[in-house]
Amino acid sequence: MQISTKDIIKPENLVYTKTKLLTDTPLSYCPGCGHGTANRIVMEVLDEMGVQDKTIGIAPVGCSVLAYNFMNVDMIQAAHGRAPAVATAVKRVFPDKFVFTYQGDGDLAAIGTAETIHACNRGENITIIFVNNGIYGMTGGQMAPTTLPNMKSSTSPYGRDVEIMGHPLRITELVAQLPGTYFVSRQAVHTPAAVRKAKKAVRKAFENQKLNKGLSFVEIVSNCNSGWKMTPNDSNKWMEENMFPAYPLGDIKVPKDENI
Amino acid sequence: MAKIKGAIVVDVEKCKGCEVCVISCPTHVISMTKDVNGKGYHYAYMENSDACTGCTNCAIVCPDGVISVYKIKVDA
Numbered sequence: 001m002q003i004s005t006k007d008i009i010k011p012e013n014l015v016y017t018k019t020k021l022l023t024d025t026p027l028s029y030c031p032g033c034g035h036g037t038a039n040r041i042v043m044e045v046l047d048e049m050g051v052q053d054k055t056i057g058i059a060p061v062g063c064s065v066l067a068y069n070f071m072n073v074d075m076i077q078a079a080h081g082r083a084p085a086v087a088t089a090v091k092r093v094f095p096d097k098f099v100f101t102y103q104g105d106g107d108l109a110a111i112g113t114a115e116t117i118h119a120c121n122r123g124e125n126i127t128i129i130f131v132n133n134g135i136y137g138m139t140g141g142q143m144a145p146t147t148l149p150n151m152k153s154s155t156s157p158y159g160r161d162v163e164i165m166g167h168p169l170r171i172t173e174l175v176a177q178l179p180g181t182y183f184v185s186r187q188a189v190h191t192p193a194a195v196r197k198a199k200k201a202v203r204k205a206f207e208n209q210k211l212n213k214g215l216s217f218v219e220i221v222s223n224c225n226s227g228w229k230m231t232p233n234d235s236n237k238w239m240e241e242n243m244f245p246a247y248p249l250g251d252i253k254v255p256k257d258e259n260i
Numbered sequence: 261m262a263k264i265k266g267a268i269v270v271d272v273e274k275c276k277g278c279e280v281c282v283i284s285c286p287t288h289v290i291s292m293t294k295d296v297n298g299k300g301y302h303y304a305y306m307e308n309s310d311a312c313t314g315c316t317n318c319a320i321v322c323p324d325g326v327i328s329v330y331k332i333k334v335d336a
Contacts, residue, residue, distance in 0.1 A: 005309050008267040008330045016316040018325035027324050031301065032278030036323030192284055192317040232278040
């Protein structure tokens with residue numbers, strides 16, 4: 001029996017579609033950017049937990065500055081790098097809300113280093129989603145603290161020289177040393193398998209917040225095909241070959257009493 | 261033996277033609293059209309629709325969330 005595509009496409013056969021917690025606004029990210037996937041998995045997790053009306057998100061400055069247009073939850077737009085400080089205040093005023101920040105590497109690891117480290121050290125009961133693409137994507141691909149050695153950017157056209165410009169900052173390993181963080185993980189969103197793993201880590205991060213366990217920090221290593229001057233698939237391949245040795249994926253700090 | 265058949269629907273106007281879904285498809289169903297949408301991007305479509313198993317890999321990896329996946333079980 002031949003089944004046509006029209007017979008399959010019926011509402012009762014639907015197995016996957018975009019979550020309702022993302023608005024219908026077209027995402028402002030470049031084609032193939034991992035930010036879109038990262039936005040979606042955060043919203044899918046909140047949808048599955050059924051906490052849309054109890055969630056307050058903090059948008060950063062950077063490519064994801066317009067996250068409040070895409071995420072259909074209450075959002076606040078913080079000053080550059082100050083999202084963990086704003087999240088601290090929101091969580092202390094509304095301890096029963098789910099509070100998360102969604103930040104890039106220029107926001108979290110450069111201008112907001114102080115806020116990030118002190119929020120992590122205080123062990124605020126919030127979730128931080130950190131999207132690391134090794135570059136300042138929004139402003140035109142300038143060198144960021146997370147840029148790899150010898151990696152070309154618009155302000156390091158001959159590659160990052162570690163003698164002059166320093167070494168890449170692995171802030172996820174840094175915050176994992178602090179006693180305040182409860183769960184620290186690094187994931188990616190370039191393949192279906194990686195997206196599924198990243199979603200599990202994000203879910204874990206929000207479940208920890210429900211149980212008042214402390215700060216959960218999930219880094220998502222992403223591509224920036226416009227900043228790296230590559231096609232999306234080439235940039236994902238480049239990321240696997242160059243970013244993952246410097247930023248290895250996996251759980252960095254898992255609570256002693258459990259393993260995921 | 262029952263066989264699983266799937267199909268995808270692409271939101272044509274929101275697709276940005278990044279081709280991440282094309283290499284994520286294990287059965288090589290998806291290609292990019294020669295036509296362009298309102299923004300000038302080539303968009304994804306099911307070229308080899310018979311091979312689709314409704315595994316949702318393309319939809320999970322799509323950065324813009326433009327793919328919806330449908331699946332049925334067919335008694336062959």
